[in-house]
Amino acid sequence: MKIKDAEVVVCSPTRNFVTLIIHTDEGIYGLGDATLNGRELAVAEYLKEHCIPALIGRNPFDTEDIWQYFYKGAYWKRGPVTMTAIAAIDVALWDIKAKALSVPLYQLLGGKSRDGVLVYCHANGTGLSHSIEEVHRHIELGYKAIRVQSGIPGIEKTYGVASKGKKYEPATRGLPQESVWSTSKYLNFIPKLFEAVRNKFGFDIHLLHDCHHRLTPVEAARFGKDAEPYRLFWMEDPGSEELQESFRLIRNHTTTPIAVGEIFNSVFDCNKLITEQLIDYLRMTIVHGGGITHLLKTAHLAEIYNVRTGFHGATDLSPVTMAAALHFDMAIHNFGIQEHMPHEPLVDEIFPHAYTYKDGFMYPGEAAGLGVGLNRQLAAKYPYQRAYLPVNRLEDGTVWNW
């Protein structure tokens, strides 16, 4: 089998997705997600001009060689654009291989290691009482694990919280909005939120929380300590992650489990976090972390050091990545949990998929390959529209961390 051609499809059904389609001379094609939230067109161009021409004629079964060709063989390595492009190629090749062998992808990754994939959902409230309503609503939907976020008293707009009755997407159309952030207001409020949630719903449900990288290391250490009585499943992205050593400080002060990695792009972004056991859950995604080939190696390293996976799974990843993650989650030993933020119905229509949700668990399905298709006619009706995450500034105007 040989790669005959490849195409990049950019569409925006409520939000932007970049999809790579690799065609083979035997008619089998594979899909890869190449969506990089807010940097979509740079990846599309990277694939179209700099990768696809070099793919033609290669054997799609050579997943390792092709991965190394674009990583070690290239002068430029690492970074979000590069690794997202490599991931899209890699996932599409695994999709082709599994389809060619007529098995669901998880069979090529080690088979079934569990019955289903434990997922967590998002309960986002505009404030304490609304957040409690949202937790309640998601418990009713069967979720066993819930990430709780809330508007912060005194902060006008908190990322990830929509106005009541609306849904939020991790990106807003147009240029980046600028929001104001106050760490001290946040730190004063959040422990009260979890105290209230635990008082209301007890300790049988898993609660998670995402700090969105906003804290300095010592603030994160304080937060972890303050949150201990509420037994978080994890605190996510407590602070900037470029300097892996900075997690030592957090880790010294708290037993609240730590999850990081949704913005990581290779094992070199987390090798110290893992080998020093500074984290408990790795969130690096298949689409941004170099694909299945590279993430398998990273998950294998994590297994040795007692770190489990907890992949990012917001709607900024297309159903192609969601499917790839579920196959991966099903197969590896050190799976922990999977984020689940359901796509809009239109997105599911454009990317029809075999995976399903039931009672707090998800299942990749038994279709060959990833089990995801692409309705190109429908996709074509929703062309790319510029959309971005907001930029945060402190109250004095200083640009602050994502």
Add this chain to the structure above:
Amino acid sequence: MKIKDAEVVVCSPTRNFVTLIIHTDEGIYGLGDATLNGRELAVAEYLKEHCIPALIGRNPFDTEDIWQYFYKGAYWKRGPVTMTAIAAIDVALWDIKAKALSVPLYQLLGGKSRDGVLVYCHANGTGLSHSIEEVHRHIELGYKAIRVQSGIPGIEKTYGVASKGKKYEPATRGLPQESVWSTSKYLNFIPKLFEAVRNKFGFDIHLLHDCHHRLTPVEAARFGKDAEPYRLFWMEDPGSEELQESFRLIRNHTTTPIAVGEIFNSVFDCNKLITEQLIDYLRMTIVHGGGITHLLKTAHLAEIYNVRTGFHGATDLSPVTMAAALHFDMAIHNFGIQEHMPHEPLVDEIFPHAYTYKDGFMYPGEAAGLGVGLNRQLAAKYPYQRAYLPVNRLEDGTVWNW
């Protein structure tokens, strides 16, 4: 002063260059190089779609705020495409500021710290005797420091060595060529090359050598040790650089000075190399390392830890980066050496510049700002043409390191 608009110009006068032009409402404009060898269009797209629209209306003097806006303010950080785009913006803003204040850029970076910038050139031979001829030729040109490379007996084509009488460019038009590499042939030959060069030219000339990341750490340690009698100024890029700790092994075995970093994109790619003093020279470039704002911080870190700069300066960087580097080299205290590979005359015509070479030294010149212009009419005659560095495979076919 406000930013009114910005444009990206891609041209290919013998090789591809991506140039950012930022225009202000007061008529002053600034130039930034955004060339990422072999990934040019991804950066161009990144700038056009994802950065320029957010630049309009900002004060170009706010170099720090704008840098942080695109780095800390953004979800996606680091990596070659991202940091090259940020660098292009940053350099163009510094060009504007220095022009607005009517001083050459180095004055804003601390003034003159030396009389001129020591540079090294390339002597690349097809084999031992041709390399010796090339060294001789460059000594005649006044160079005080010469990087010596050579074709390796038994390897058909060695990167960086053109056929006799031709020049080499770090990229060849068309898709990536695949070359064969043999570390053992290389390691057996290169010490003999330097023995011959020292026997012929003595010890008063500085000799450098570039390993192009091809060695494993223990091979690099052996190479450094073998090269000690020939007193290399440095051994460059001895091996893969993603894992900074791997330089401990090299460093333990040899006092041959080490230079790395031309593929680094932020301080986080080298913080351990610097603070553990595993290297002697940092080669991260202004264009790929986030611009002047970020490289100043990195150079300041390096100064504390006795690491000096030795910026990459091959023709894969446009004259805009060459000028920025020379101003930077002139001003900082811990300058070491600057690579100098002259551009083709056509490139110099398209980018007329104030910097000059004389007797082994370069000088940024006294024009306000960077002192570089862009002849857009001429540039327009040379549109982008696909060109890539080769991919290396071992003799058994394994993809090998860049």
Add this chain to the structure above:
Amino acid sequence: MKIKDAEVVVCSPTRNFVTLIIHTDEGIYGLGDATLNGRELAVAEYLKEHCIPALIGRNPFDTEDIWQYFYKGAYWKRGPVTMTAIAAIDVALWDIKAKALSVPLYQLLGGKSRDGVLVYCHANGTGLSHSIEEVHRHIELGYKAIRVQSGIPGIEKTYGVASKGKKYEPATRGLPQESVWSTSKYLNFIPKLFEAVRNKFGFDIHLLHDCHHRLTPVEAARFGKDAEPYRLFWMEDPGSEELQESFRLIRNHTTTPIAVGEIFNSVFDCNKLITEQLIDYLRMTIVHGGGITHLLKTAHLAEIYNVRTGFHGATDLSPVTMAAALHFDMAIHNFGIQEHMPHEPLVDEIFPHAYTYKDGFMYPGEAAGLGVGLNRQLAAKYPYQRAYLPVNRLEDGTVWNW
């Protein structure tokens, strides 16, 4: 432009200040503060005899070269007298450069990174109730952050607390007074003070506290832990700072943020504190830390390691340093907070300045350079008068730490 001459002016309008004036052949002059509390004349002599003669004829734009000339070029480095003298020269040169280019100094340091500079003030009470009154009074003045100190029951005289109705200056005229200190009385009292302040004023105001180096590491660890419920913005100078490793013990036990450095004189006094992330805020001042050139390098190091600035800003620094700090604070990314202890009106009259305070923030102003002048006629009326900080002894007579 060339340096034509330089003079040192020592005056004592309520307290001593040493000011360096550098004159150029183009009529532009620059001011540098050289005040070293209680060691004023040693610095004045150092400048007059050992530095000024070597300055004449140099180009004032060469800030880096002149800094290195007096630091690396000299046999004697580091230490308070040396680094204060170098700082005075450096600040005066930056003042000249910014004036020559007709921009406020912050523009040369990266432009505006925020709208204004968050400052903290001093509320010093003779005891608990007086301290609470003082906190209240400063809240009314608009401050968002307040350092709270108090007389300690059982200790006759606590440094930094004036008798009721009087102001304190960090120095008393005449020879050093000797005071008695009791760590155990202090440790028993201060947490109660903060409990009372939080009960009265809630958690929306930032509270800081200065330990004036009086604690051993394990005592500081205890203090930090005891203070956690009161959410200090920071604990300052918990213990002796010569041995950077000693902060590991403090850091292991508490998440109370730590600020140190007002007596530091170079990056080598804090490189380990920063790279091991043992502190959160660096207080090394521009005047005692080698000036803008050296502090920029140190702040850049701190940025990488998530350490922010919190410069010392008591009245023992002249308005020249206050202005330099505000420009610096405005420009760098990793600014945290700035100390603000207003000078006596007479001091402001002798040093007329562009900087202002409003509603908890300060602003450097838009005058070219530092924006500070010196009224020499008025200064001449207030000649130097010996004044010192007190020396502390334990209750058994042992000399104790500053």
Add this chain to the structure above:
Amino acid sequence: MKIKDAEVVVCSPTRNFVTLIIHTDEGIYGLGDATLNGRELAVAEYLKEHCIPALIGRNPFDTEDIWQYFYKGAYWKRGPVTMTAIAAIDVALWDIKAKALSVPLYQLLGGKSRDGVLVYCHANGTGLSHSIEEVHRHIELGYKAIRVQSGIPGIEKTYGVASKGKKYEPATRGLPQESVWSTSKYLNFIPKLFEAVRNKFGFDIHLLHDCHHRLTPVEAARFGKDAEPYRLFWMEDPGSEELQESFRLIRNHTTTPIAVGEIFNSVFDCNKLITEQLIDYLRMTIVHGGGITHLLKTAHLAEIYNVRTGFHGATDLSPVTMAAALHFDMAIHNFGIQEHMPHEPLVDEIFPHAYTYKDGFMYPGEAAGLGVGLNRQLAAKYPYQRAYLPVNRLEDGTVWNW
């Protein structure tokens, strides 16, 4: 006994010396050297204005309390000016105490631990053959250990080497001269020098060499390795010493013993060098390292870690320090060697002393106290004259290390 008064005498018999005289109410006085080469008047002023007034009335036997009063009791610690002033006070008090008890000082420091003090001398030649002559001349004078320095071919003026037939002083009258330095020329030449000296004089004489801080860590590592065949007693001051960690690199590569510390001012400048055993000999002097009280503690730390003393003893220290060092060397266990550069006869006349040299050894003598006097009438004839060490620049004009 009480301190009645103290005076500072600055004189310049061929070179500048600062001497502190402390008078007691019982007529006994003590001498302390306060000479800080090229920064003399700053220390003189520091003592006169900031220390002496606080000394009056204290008991001169309270050496520990008075030391702590000026160190821990003061806000400003460390650094050359501060610690030289404290040292002068401390040495003068020890002189008083020993005189009051009618014993030579060494008796108060532990008595005699050896018969005499092994010293090394300076053989400085303008080039290879002159250096060999100088070695020969010093062997004839009975020296068992010789520091060999030489003019470097291709460097116009090398520090520490006088024109033939003249003596050199570590300082030249007038403002600092600027010299040119080339590390590569130096590194190419010095091993040849020692090869020649060993060929001529064999291995029975101790040979030392001083690098004057000119090398980077990796260059120092190379130098140490290159020098191994010539069995140096030590390599001195191989590089910058502010960053103690940088000696790890040197230490990893060579067994050439290392001596550092003549510019150190407290134990905090060398605590890591000692506890990590990165050096073999500590050169911190009594006059610049806080006096006998502080240096005893430092030597005691060094003893634990197998580091021996090798005090700086050039003519930039007055005979008062030479005497103090010889008493110290006689008494402590971990004495290694003592530098001996004889003063000009006029200096010995102004400071008549009990110490003597014979056959490669020195002896402190048996006079009470330090055994040094001060001829004030004669001293008064030689007032202070400005004199400085040169400043070094690299061949490209960059300021280089002292």
